[in-house]
Amino acid sequence: MSDRISPVEGPGDWVKSERQHERERLRRSHGRRSASIATVSTVVFLVLVVWGVTSSPGWPRVAATFLDGEEFVHALPDVLSGFVLNIKMFLITEVLVLAVGLLVALARGIRTPAFFPIRALATLYTDIFRGVPTILLILLVGFGLPALRLQGIPTDLATLGIIALTLSYGAYVAEVFRSGIESIHPSQVAAARSLGLSHAKTMRFVVLPQATRRVVPPLLNDFVSLQKDTALVAVIGPLEALRMAQIHVAHSFKYSPYLASALLFLLLTIPLARFTDHLAARTRRRRGA
Amino acid sequence: MSLLSIDGVWKHFHGQSVLRGIDLEVDAHEVVSLIGASGSGKSTLLRCVNLLETVDDGVILLDGEDITDPRIDVDDVRKRIGIVFQSFNLFPHMTVLDNITLAPRQVHRVAKAQAEEQAHELLVRFGLEGKARAFPDQLSGGQQQRVAIIRALATQPRLMLLDEVTSALDPQLVVEVLAIIRELKDSGMTMVLTTHEMSFCRDISDTVCFLDGGVLVEKGPPEQLFDAPEHPRTKEFLRSVVHSGRF
Numbered sequence: 001m002s003d004r005i006s007p008v009e010g011p012g013d014w015v016k017s018e019r020q021h022e023r024e025r026l027r028r029s030h031g032r033r034s035a036s037i038a039t040v041s042t043v044v045f046l047v048l049v050v051w052g053v054t055s056s057p058g059w060p061r062v063a064a065t066f067l068d069g070e071e072f073v074h075a076l077p078d079v080l081s082g083f084v085l086n087i088k089m090f091l092i093t094e095v096l097v098l099a100v101g102l103l104v105a106l107a108r109g110i111r112t113p114a115f116f117p118i119r120a121l122a123t124l125y126t127d128i129f130r131g132v133p134t135i136l137l138i139l140l141v142g143f144g145l146p147a148l149r150l151q152g153i154p155t156d157l158a159t160l161g162i163i164a165l166t167l168s169y170g171a172y173v174a175e176v177f178r179s180g181i182e183s184i185h186p187s188q189v190a191a192a193r194s195l196g197l198s199h200a201k202t203m204r205f206v207v208l209p210q211a212t213r214r215v216v217p218p219l220l221n222d223f224v225s226l227q228k229d230t231a232l233v234a235v236i237g238p239l240e241a242l243r244m245a246q247i248h249v250a251h252s253f254k255y256s257p258y259l260a261s262a263l264l265f266l267l268l269t270i271p272l273a274r275f276t277d278h279l280a281a282r283t284r285r286r287r288g289a
Numbered sequence: 290m291s292l293l294s295i296d297g298v299w300k301h302f303h304g305q306s307v308l309r310g311i312d313l314e315v316d317a318h319e320v321v322s323l324i325g326a327s328g329s330g331k332s333t334l335l336r337c338v339n340l341l342e343t344v345d346d347g348v349i350l351l352d353g354e355d356i357t358d359p360r361i362d363v364d365d366v367r368k369r370i371g372i373v374f375q376s377f378n379l380f381p382h383m384t385v386l387d388n389i390t391l392a393p394r395q396v397h398r399v400a401k402a403q404a405e406e407q408a409h410e411l412l413v414r415f416g417l418e419g420k421a422r423a424f425p426d427q428l429s430g431g432q433q434q435r436v437a438i439i440r441a442l443a444t445q446p447r448l449m450l451l452d453e454v455t456s457a458l459d460p461q462l463v464v465e466v467l468a469i470i471r472e473l474k475d476s477g478m479t480m481v482l483t484t485h486e487m488s489f490c491r492d493i494s495d496t497v498c499f500l501d502g503g504v505l506v507e508k509g510p511p512e513q514l515f516d517a518p519e520h521p522r523t524k525e526f527l528r529s530v531v532h533s534g535r536f
Contacts, residue, residue, distance in 0.1 A: 196364050
């Protein structure tokens with residue numbers, strides 16, 4: 001349909017000029033200098049840090065209690081079996097949080113007058129559960145819910161922990177979803193509505209698919225945080241990694257079990273954090289920034 | 290009876306009157322162009338017809354039905370009107386085919402196979418065969434705008450509204466979009482369009498309306514409005530258009 005104009009005859013093949021060779025040589029030598037400066041300053045920094053820590057007056061005692069290899073190996077199997085419970089709690093909470101967050105975010109966008117109570121409730125929910133410290137919420141749910149002695153209320157400590165974490169993180173994730181929904185340009189809604197799509201169908205087919213893609217990096221960030229916050233559930237007593245480590249510490253007065261559980265958490269959170277960075281970088285590239 | 294009848298329409302934004310008692314009749318198969326400077330109210334008038342804005346006074350009738358009645362089902366009105374925007378507004382997460390078939394399938398309950406067959410016919414007709422599986426960001430601006438026109442056409446509207454559909458395009462790409470609009474006119478589509486392309490406007494319109502400061506200053510067949518404008522404001526506007534090299 002369009003008549004494309006054929007490209008203009010160029011000056012022939014490119015032969016790199018002497019000037020360009022010289023420029024590239026200078027850039028290479030500059031790059032080499034930057035790399036050596038970075039290496040030297042890193043080594044100096046590390047030496048200073050290690051020297052500063054090990055020459056502190058309490059270092060021998062810290063080394064004896066935290067870096068006890070024998071106790072570390074002794075506690076590791078128990079801490080590891082506790083950590084399996086952390087992973088279970090994390091996986092279940094994650095799914096629940098996504099559902100709660102999305103529903104609450106959608107509820108806050110409802111404009112139908114009859115559903116005003118739902119909208120008000122959703123707003124109240126995010127206000128309250130984002131405002132209460134997670135550890136307090138775990139204590140309240142963990143000791144408060146069973147005390148009601150209602151039929152069907154779970155008494156399993158890990159389950160109560162999952163409920164508390166879901167309430168807390170659901171509020172955060174709802175806000176993430178809501179900001180994603182609001183970031184979709186109004187012209188997209190106008191285009192959908194002008195085609196005759198209802199509000200609900202506009203949400204479902206046009207707004208949510210775009211919003212969800214946009215909020216994946218911040219969502220993963222919240223999940224990194226959720227992974228380690230499963231350790232907070234230790235305060236109500238289920239035998240997860242931190243609780244297991246505490247038990248060992250109470251027996252031996254060596255703190256290396258804490259170090260063991262810290263390492264296990266890092267093994268889980270660092271890969272997810274790197275993956276989040278990777279996704280964020282990919283999104284930036286796609287937007288052509 | 291006119292297909293579209295606009296009677297004494299007012300619209301205010303933040304205490305400013307953007308439309309000041311607009312009257313306009315559009316017959317079936319007629320092409321009406323709205324011209325005027327930016328901020329003269331052309332786009333607002335189109336958005337009022339499509340109920341993307343609510344009018345502050347006056348009546349708009351579509352096929353004799355009062356669509357400014359608060360009790361009207363807005364989705365049902367919009368089903369009968371297609372609109373194309375300056376900025377295309379394609380859905381970036383959907384293929385060309387999905388963009389086109391979304392409304393027929395979800396609003397008009399057309400079966401998937403039938404909606405896709407119809408979409409393919411339109412793509413072929415408008416020179417976009419082979420682009421069905423492409424995503425909007427893989428297309429040129431002209432191709433995106435042609436898809437947007439096809440998307441609006443796919444629901445077989447009674448009336449098409451075109452809001453400066455070539456303003457975001459390179460001169461090379463304007464031509465291919467204008468060709469489509471001309472074909473739509475030949476097929477008998479009723480259209481109301483706003484444009485800055487004066488020679489095209491003169492060529493395609495049955496009636497040209499000049500808006501200034503929210504008032505419909507002058508209206509008539511293109512020969513009359515362009516060659517023998519009566520109102521001083523119209524003369525002034527056309528002079529500035531000629532000076533800026535757009536005519």
